[in-house]
Amino acid sequence: MEFNVVVTLWFVNTAEPAEVLQREPKADRGFGRKLLSQVNPAWPITPIGSFPLNRSSVPGRDEFYIAGFPGISVVRMLDSVTELSSPTSWHTALPAADVFVIAQGTDSDFGGFAHFHGDKVVRSFCATRTQVIEDIGLPEPFEAPYWAGEKAEQAGGIALPFEPKDLALAAEQAWVGTEIGADGPDINVVGYAVDGRPEPKIEEKTPAVKSVGDVAAKFAERDKAYDDYEVASEKEEGDEFAELADASVAAAKRVGRGLRRRAAEWTAAFKERIRHFDR
Numbered sequence: 001m002e003f004n005v006v007v008t009l010w011f012v013n014t015a016e017p018a019e020v021l022q023r024e025p026k027a028d029r030g031f032g033r034k035l036l037s038q039v040n041p042a043w044p045i046t047p048i049g050s051f052p053l054n055r056s057s058v059p060g061r062d063e064f065y066i067a068g069f070p071g072i073s074v075v076r077m078l079d080s081v082t083e084l085s086s087p088t089s090w091h092t093a094l095p096a097a098d099v100f101v102i103a104q105g106t107d108s109d110f111g112g113f114a115h116f117h118g119d120k121v122v123r124s125f126c127a128t129r130t131q132v133i134e135d136i137g138l139p140e141p142f143e144a145p146y147w148a149g150e151k152a153e154q155a156g157g158i159a160l161p162f163e164p165k166d167l168a169l170a171a172e173q174a175w176v177g178t179e180i181g182a183d184g185p186d187i188n189v190v191g192y193a194v195d196g197r198p199e200p201k202i203e204e205k206t207p208a209v210k211s212v213g214d215v216a217a218k219f220a221e222r223d224k225a226y227d228d229y230e231v232a233s234e235k236e237e238g239d240e241f242a243e244l245a246d247a248s249v250a251a252a253k254r255v256g257r258g259l260r261r262r263a264a265e266w267t268a269a270f271k272e273r274i275r276h277f278d279r
Helices: 017-022 029-039 141-147 164-176 212-224 234-275
Strands: 003-012 046-052 063-069 072-081 098-105 111-117 120-128 131-136 188-193
Touching (some): 003 164, 017 072, 017 164, 029 046, 111 164, 120 164
Antiparallel strands (some): 003 072, 063 072, 098 111, 111 120, 120 131
16 A cells, blocks of 8 residues: 655765754755756756745645755655655665655655665664554664653554654654754755746835835934934944935936926916917
């Protein structure tokens, strides 16, 4: 039986992956595009956005979330699996001393994790709450409280003393060295689609120019609440003076348009008076 799962692969070539991730480096768009083209040259690759992996939604069937950092890279996708010990084209997509695979069911309680050192499976465990599907290698220290029933309410019968999804997340945190969640560092990735969709267009909005009175009122409000021990940042002051300059230019243009209009009206009236002067 196959399970629909979210699969996250970590390609690690550093002894301290957590130090890299905690710096929250930016993701390179070109890295993911090149990786996908190597995995399948026939794919039409479309970038669909940049965002933190640890606070993102589940990718679609034809979507991949990818990032490459110094010493560690990550790929997240949807897949259908039964077990995780059999290498796929993804396991060798990037050269890595260690590859960690984390899987969580999207429509089931399936959870699994696997550790490859080179081409050798060091540990692989896949299960639902009531069925162990794969159990290769020795349990690691982070697993102990789960097997002891300390991390979940006991269901009784043949049910495991833990939720497999929870154990999979514990494996990820132990192997990568930091929490991969909302409370952890932002892991910036780029999303890609391979179904031929066009790249999303982002409309750039032109900020409205404020009036001189609006900006002056902003200055007055800030000065009214001024604290002798408070120093406004250079950016705040720069932004306010920039707004004042924009407002002044806009006001000058409005005045110029008004003068030109009144001059044209006066000229037309003067010509009309001359035309009828002989009467």
